[in-house]
Amino acid sequence: MLAYSPSTASSTASAAAGPAIPLAPVLSAASFRRAAEVHASPARTVLDAGAYRLVTSGRVAIALALRELGVQAGDTVLVPAYHSPSMIPPVLWRGATPVFYRVTADAGVDLEDLAARIGPDTRAVMVTHYFGFPQDLAPIRALCDARGIALVEDCAHAFIGEHGGRPLGSWGDYAIASSMKFLPIYEGGALVSNRHDLKNVTLRSAGAGFEAKVALNSVEKGFAYGRLPTLRAALWLPLRAKSALWGLLKRGRKVPAPALAPASSDSSFDFDPRWLDKRSSLFSRTLLKASSPARIQALRRRNYQRLDEALRGLPGLRALHPQLPDGACPWVYPLLVDEPEALFQRLKARGVPLTRFAYPLWQGVDDTTCPNAGMLSRRVLALPCHQELREDELDWIIAAVRKEASA
Structure with missing residues (x-):
């Protein structure tokens, strides 16, 4: 089995540097406000895509999807070269080999490279909706059907959202999601399928x-x-x-x-198979039921657009995507930075909460595997835009980034 040693990929504020601002949603009275309070339109989640089981994390959901697909030793699973390292251990747990396909400069799927890497041992392909921005999965679904392989739709960054009139998670044989990136909970994930009834996936309390x-x-x-x-x-x-x-x-x-x-x-980034048959906690399931996807989507979109308007045009950085698509619910606000190390250290010293997704990549994955994956891993710094940010916190983040980007 390949070894992997994770390093710190995110930074939260220190009391000495600036106000303590949460990188991810935290529980507050605002967590229970309903959609009408922000004049939101209805929103759909990955749970609307089909049958589902609520588990403790997205990586557990990946492992369950691979198990249900019958992935085993000798098989290969196609994985994006730009990835969370937590995506790989479930593949190795099944005894399969991860094969990394290329992505484009804006984190899209390189469909030509993906098709070229499908071989006789390929059992499945995983595709990620990075940062909550939907991939165009129709041609990928068609390719998988034509070649007889399964599609696992990675909605870890996209628990809420839709594309082409369908909720994200609708295209895969299985979809996986991470509810704890979108709700103020300590654990939570989901396995979803609109092609399988999931009757073989039985879960019990972890105690x-x-x-x-x-x-x-x-x-x-x-x-x-x-x-x-x-x-x-x-x-x-x-x-x-x-x-x-x-x-x-x-x-x-x-x-x-x-x-x-x-x-x-x-x-x-570790994977412990002892959690495979454990369901998400009662607390997390209750909060999920009490939450308003429409409120969460509306506030995240509002915060994202506010960050975009305030930071657009600053020297040495730009938004990874030129605009936020209709129906998308962003996980974070990803910035593409010319000199990421210097800016990251300055922002970290000030206490700005930010994360570096896929930094570092899995051991052995580098620019020779996929130049764009290496570039995105190094250069993307992501700021929070979640629904529990207060106005003063967002103001402080914007002021700090503007100051450090212009330094």
Whole structure:
């Protein structure tokens, strides 16, 4: 099996540098506002694409999709050269070999290269909707049908959104998604299919410890970023007692306690097959049901467009995409930067929350594999545009980026 050592791919604000601004959604009173409050139109999620199972992460969903497709040792799976490293371990877990196909300079699928890499052992191809921007999957679906291979639609960046009048996730034999990129929850993913009933995918609870950890971590993360102050005051003493008790229990153990949540919840790229038959927590499932996709989409689009208007034309950077398509719900706001290392370090020092998707790429994938993947991995810096950002936080991010980009 190939080895991979993840490095830090994101930065959050430090108290000394600037205000603490969440890179991902955090729980707040605003999390439960309905769509009418932002005058939003109806929005569809990947769950509208077909039958679904709610699991703990997108990578677990990938592993389940590959298992359901019968991928095994000796098979190859086509994977975009521009990818999250968490996409690869499920392929290796099945004993298959990942084969990397090229992408274009704007992260589109290089269809000619993809077709050329399909061989007699190819069982499936994975295609990613990067940053919430839909790929044109009609020709890819036609290619897969003509060559007799399966399509796994990666909606990890696109839990909400549609294209061509259909919800994202509708084109694949299976689709996978990551709800924790779009909701203020500690874990969450989905396996979806409009071609299979998923009756063979049975899930069970991961236990009381997991359920409690997810709920507490989701609430405490909101507290850490200044949300839910009344609830924080009410729970101050019980949470202090919980922390003290947990510290005593850990000090008394001679061996580390088994993980109560999957590695994906703590930004690791590892894959643990013990989570394959575990369903998403009750807390996450409840919040998913209570959330408004229309509100989330409307606010993310508004924040994205505000960032775009404020940062467009600054020296040395530009939006990866010239415009936000109708029906898209962005995960983040991706900037293509001429001198990414210098700007990344300056923004990190100021405490600007940002992430570098696919940085680094999987071991052995470099410019010789795909020049555009290497370029995108190095040069794309992404800013948050999620629905829980406050006006003052977005103002501060814009001011900080404008200042550092002009330095």
